[in-house]
Each structure stands twice: as structure tokens, then as C-alpha cells.
Amino acid sequence: MVKILKFLAYVLFFILALMYFMPKKNVYYLVEKELQTNNIVISHEKVIDTGLSLKLTNLDVSMESIESAHIGSVDISLxxxxxxxxxxxxxxxxxxxxxxxxxxxxxxxxxxxxxxxxxxxxxxxxxxxxxxxxxxxxxxxxxxxxxxxxxxxxxxxxxxxxxxxxxxxxxxxxxx
Structure with a gap:
């Protein structure tokens, strides 16, 4: 029983460490670049890596060069x-x-x-x-x-x- 709990604790620690150290900003910029190929442009955003999640604030979204929306905040937890x-x-x-x-x-x-x-x-x-x-x-x-x-x-x-x-x-x- 102790070995199983120890194994689960190691797995949980590994998953949390992986999420914490994952380059979330770089993944976001990759997604943003992919959206641009579909003529969706996100601009003026502020990107904050909070450890376990990614927070974006004040996004302006344009589709086909037409300003479409202003978004106050986006919180992404993976x-x-x-x-x-x-x-x-x-x-x-x-x-x-x-x-x-x-x-x-x-x-x-x-x-x-x-x-x-x-x-x-x-x-x-x-x-x-x-x-x-x-x-x-x-x-x-x-x-x-x-x-x-x-x-x-x-x-x-x-x-x-x-x-x-x-x-x-x-x-x-x-x-x-």
C-alpha cells in the first residue's frame, strides 16, 4: 500500500512539475501564429504565465482585417x-x-x-x-x-x- 501511494505521489508531482515548467507563452504564440494563417489576428494582448495557467488580458480580435471583438480576459488552464x-x-x-x-x-x-x-x-x-x-x-x-x-x-x-x-x-x- 505504501509503494502504491509513493508511486501516485511521484506521478502527481511529475505532472504538476511538467505543467508548471511548460512554456505556456510559447505555445500561445504558436497558436496565435496558426490563427493568423486563417486571417484571425489577436493584438494588444498582455500575456501572463501564472504557473499552472496562462492569463491573457485586453485582447483585440480581428477577422479578415475587420475588427471583430474586444476581450477583457482569458484564463487558460491545461x-x-x-x-x-x-x-x-x-x-x-x-x-x-x-x-x-x-x-x-x-x-x-x-x-x-x-x-x-x-x-x-x-x-x-x-x-x-x-x-x-x-x-x-x-x-x-x-x-x-x-x-x-x-x-x-x-x-x-x-x-x-x-x-x-x-x-x-x-x-x-x-x-x-
Missing amino acids: FGLYNTVEVKNIKLTTVASSILPVKINDVNIKYSILNPLNVTLNAVGGFGSVRGYANILDRNITLILKPSKTMKQKYRTTLYGLRKKSNGEYEYVQNF
Whole structure:
């Protein structure tokens, strides 16, 4: 029993040390470079390595040379078995205001080894709340929107593109 506990302690220490000393900033810059090949540019960000996670603040996101959003903060935690990305205070530019409310409060993306085929997503904003998942095996994403009053009143054309369920929620399914 003591040998098993000792072995588990060594494995846990090795994993934590690997995460702590992993060059998280370099991985982020590699991902940023890969996004640029798809015409998505992230600029003006401040990158902070906090040991076990990576924190980004004040990001400006442009797609196809059009400024699209300002993001207050992103906290990325990669633990291997349980990974999270938390995005807070997203403000879309006026280009998107014709199809969505421009304020998104929180977006949480999680991946766990306990559910290895799905990446889950939860978001809250002026549009209401969204929960969903991306199935890696089937290569599709499913989003369930519980719309706010603003979304129902001002953005009906966006809701027409979604399938309405019997409980008043809207579903969006797309292959990727």
C-alpha cells in the first residue's frame, strides 16, 4: 500500500512539475501564429504565465482585417485530464450588432478525460444563455440557446435560423 501511494505521489508531482515548467507563452504564440494563417489576428494582448495557467488580458480580435471583438480576459488552464478556457467581458463590434447583442459576459469551455469525445461550452450574455458541446468523433457542434427578452424582441431574424424546441429554447447544429 505504501509503494502504491509513493508511486501516485511521484506521478502527481511529475505532472504538476511538467505543467508548471511548460512554456505556456510559447505555445500561445504558436497558436496565435496558426490563427493568423486563417486571417484571425489577436493584438494588444498582455500575456501572463501564472504557473499552472496562462492569463491573457485586453485582447483585440480581428477577422479578415475587420475588427471583430474586444476581450477583457482569458484564463487558460491545461491540466491534461481537465482543461478549461474561461473568457470574460467580450464586446463585439457594431458589425455584429445586427445579428447579436454586442455584450457577452462569460464563456466557459471545458474538456475532461471523463468525457473524452465532447468539449462542453457555456456562455452568458445579452443574448441569454447558451450551453452546448462539440463532439470530436462526429465532428459536429450543438448549441442550445435560452434567449433573453432582448434577443426575442430585437433579433428575431437570427432566431429564425435556429430550430425552436418545445420548451422555448433554440437549437443550432453544425458540422465542422
